[in-house]
Amino acid sequence: MSALLEVSGVSVTFDGFRAINNLSLSINEPELRAVIGPNGAGKTTFMDIITGKTKPDTGHVLWGEQSRNLLGMSESAIAREGIGRKFQKPTVFEAQTVRENLAMALKNKRGPFDVLFYRKSAEGATRIEELAAEVGLTEQLPRTAGELSHGQKQWLEIGMLLAQDPRLLLVDEPAAGMTPAEREHTTDLLVRAAKTRAVIVVEHDMEFVRRLNCKVTVLHEGSVLAEGSLDHVTANPQVIEVYLGR
Template identity: 80%
Template sequence: MSTLLELSGVSVSFDGFKAINNLSFQIGEPELRAIIGPNGAGKTTFMDIVTGKTKPDEGRIVFGEKNISLIGMSESKIAREGVGRKFQKPTVFEQQTVRENLAMALKNPRGPFEVLFYRKTKLGADRIEALAEQIGLSDELTRVAGELSHGQKQWLEIGMLLAQEPRLLLVDEPAAGMTPAEREKTTSMLVEAAKTRAVVVVEHDMEFVRRLNCKVTVLHEGAVLAEGSLDHVTQNPEVIEVYLGR
């Protein structure tokens, strides 16, 4: 497994508060990683920095075999390099069908002509069918996205990100607001996606993290406090004090 993303010595302050403090982190490809930590630990800022939404004050962030620096790169350019991000609240095109949502997200030429005639390609249609199966929405392709349940909308958004074929997928609290059955399905989906790419899941729900059965990074005050299996990190006295003891 080769390293896909590496952050070293990254810091960022907001009005004197260090949201990220000399953070070093790396993930391979393929790999599934969970990031946990108390509120204010820097989890969201970490994702903002990797996706170009926030520029760090210092440190380096390199991506891919050529060690491309992501610092100073625009959010859209970072997305084109292969970094996809799913926010907590699902953002899908409510008025469009599931099929249309997936079609718009496919990694294709983006001109108006191509968008108008996307249905014409067999390859695109096959890819949409495969994605729909992957996210458990094969039977919902003709449904308008606005009619889907909260969990189904989350899956559709994951499908739309997978349609862009990212090498790194950042997923923010996917289990929030889901039924137990939906959470189980989401677990399988993320585990499956991580067989061919790097997937980072930021999550509060420890039961969900346990089911992911992957390496866990614990953030505290903008730095890595502990790393390892969930059992390993939850037995760490410092982790117990700052996180589990609350």
């Protein structure tokens, strides 16, 4: 496995507060990685840097086989490189059906005339059915997105990101506000998605992280404090002190 994403020596300071401090880590393709840590550890800023929302003061973020530096790119250019991000609150088109949401997200040409003269294709219809099956929303396709449960909206948004065929998926606290059954389904969904791409999950819920059964990176004060299996990192005295409590 070669590294898809290489973050090295990255630091960023906001108003004198160092949010990310000489952070280095690498993600392979395919790989499922959980990122955990106390509030203020730099988890969100780490995702902001990868997606171009925040420009760091120092360091490199290298991407893909050509090791292209993402730091000079705009947010939209980074998205086109194949990096998709799912925020905590689901952002779906509530008045549109599940099918229409997935159709709008499909990786089509995005020029003004392409959007204007968009034609439904058999290929597109098949892909929508595949995506709906992948996220467990086949029976919900005709429903408007606003009618879905919180968990179903989360899955729809993940489906919309998968429609873009990303090589790296960043997912922020997917288990928040879900029922136990929804969380189980979300676990399966992310584990399956990570068989063909890189998936980074930022999460507070330790039980959810345990079910993901993947490598865990613990951030603290903007740096990597520990890395390894969940059992390995939760046995680390420093992790216990700063995150898990005595």
